[in-house]
Amino acid sequence: MSTEQIIADGATLGVVGAGVMGQTLLRGLLANGLVPRDRLWAGDKNAATCESASEALGIPVQKEFQQSIPAADVILACVKPLDAAAVMTTLVHAGMRPTTLLISILAGVSTEKLESLLGTQNPVVRAMPNTPCVVGEGMTVVCAGKNASSRDLARARQIFEGVGKCLAADETHFNAITALSASGPAYQYLIMEALADAGVRVGLPRHLALTLVAQTVLGAARMVLATGRHPAALRDDVTTPAGCTIAGLLILEDGRVRSVLARAVEEATRTAAHLGAPPKI
Numbered sequence: 352m353s354t355e356q357i358i359a360d361g362a363t364l365g366v367v368g369a370g371v372m373g374q375t376l377l378r379g380l381l382a383n384g385l386v387p388r389d390r391l392w393a394g395d396k397n398a399a400t401c402e403s404a405s406e407a408l409g410i411p412v413q414k415e416f417q418q419s420i421p422a423a424d425v426i427l428a429c430v431k432p433l434d435a436a437a438v439m440t441t442l443v444h445a446g447m448r449p450t451t452l453l454i455s456i457l458a459g460v461s462t463e464k465l466e467s468l469l470g471t472q473n474p475v476v477r478a479m480p481n482t483p484c485v486v487g488e489g490m491t492v493v494c495a496g497k498n499a500s501s502r503d504l505a506r507a508r509q510i511f512e513g514v515g516k517c518l519a520a521d522e523t524h525f526n527a528i529t530a531l532s533a534s535g536p537a538y539q540y541l542i543m544e545a546l547a548d549a550g551v552r553v554g555l556p557r558h559l560a561l562t563l564v565a566q567t568v569l570g571a572a573r574m575v576l577a578t579g580r581h582p583a584a585l586r587d588d589v590t591t592p593a594g595c596t597i598a599g600l601l602i603l604e605d606g607r608v609r610s611v612l613a614r615a616v617e618e619a620t621r622t623a624a625h626l627g628a629p630p631k632i
């Protein structure tokens with residue numbers, strides 16, 4: 352798919368909310384040249400963020416971004432879930448075109464909710480990325496709202512493929528996806544921290560222990576993705592009879608590591624279902 356297929360001739364792509372994820376997606380778009388620099392813009396309500404993002408990215412990032420909205424063919428909403436209503440109102444009042452594709456990465460905010468906040472027939476695509484997008488190793492899942500075509504979904508996928516992998520899935524899976532891949536890096540960091548501590552416990556310098564752990568996690572992930580083999584089969588390959596790996600694995604099983612991980616994802620899935628709503632105090 353060429354640049355012209357992501358945005359129409361003469362049109363622009365705008366990002367509303369130039370925080371961590373907004374800047375990351377813009378960096379991906381700039382790096383792979385999918386949209387020319389002079390057709391990208393961003394808006395943020397925080398003046399300091401506008402200044403630092405504009406300097407870092409080399410594109411206009413403005414607090415008064417409303418005047419840029421009518422020229423946009425694609426708008427990426429990258430604000431916090433509780434700011435959804437304010438941003439949808441801004442887009443409509445500023446004259447967003449009826450054909451402009453809205454892509455939202457707001458956790459817990461459904462396409463139906465976004466469509467109703469807009470009150471227009473604009474195509475909407477919902478996406479759930481994760482922070483490894485920052486290093487080009489993100490995992491994003493997208494789904495289409497009722498007015499979005501397969502081409503709209505393909506355009507959205509192309510944007511997220513610039514910062515990692517991107518798959519399409521049914522929206523009914525989004526709370527589970529949020530719990531598994533959007534929250535997932537935090538689980539891995541906790542596990543990596545614990546393993547690095549374990550390395551220190553058995554006498555390794557901390558820096559060496561952490562490097563060993565991080566590269567081992569990366570290598571194991573690549574083995575799963577590159578070979579397509581089941582993790583259990585790969586585990587069997589490194590489990591020699593009466594060896595140290597089976598000794599360590601049995602201690603992990605004693606600690607019920609599988610059910611702890613499953614319960615963590617179950618609880619995060621339940622929590623994800625309420626993310627778009629104001630917190631109950």
Ligand SMILES: NC(=O)c1ccc[n+]([C@@H]2O[C@H](COP(=O)([O-])OP(=O)(O)OC[C@H]3O[C@@H](n4cnc5c(N)ncnc54)[C@H](OP(=O)(O)O)[C@@H]3O)[C@@H](O)[C@H]2O)c1
Pocket residue numbers: 367368369370371372373394395396397400429430431432434437438456457458479480481482533
């Ligand atoms: N970070 C992740 O791992 C991750 C993963 C998947 C999905 N997401 C989703 O990505 C979204 C953004 O997350 P983030 O971590 O990038 O947040 P962030 O760093 O806080 O960025 C959001 C930015 O949007 C600005 N903003 C708020 N309301 C606005 C408005 N009405 N108009 C323009 N700008 C506005 C915020 O300004 P202020 O700071 O002044 O409020 C902030 O600079 C969230 O909805 C989250 O659910 C995040």
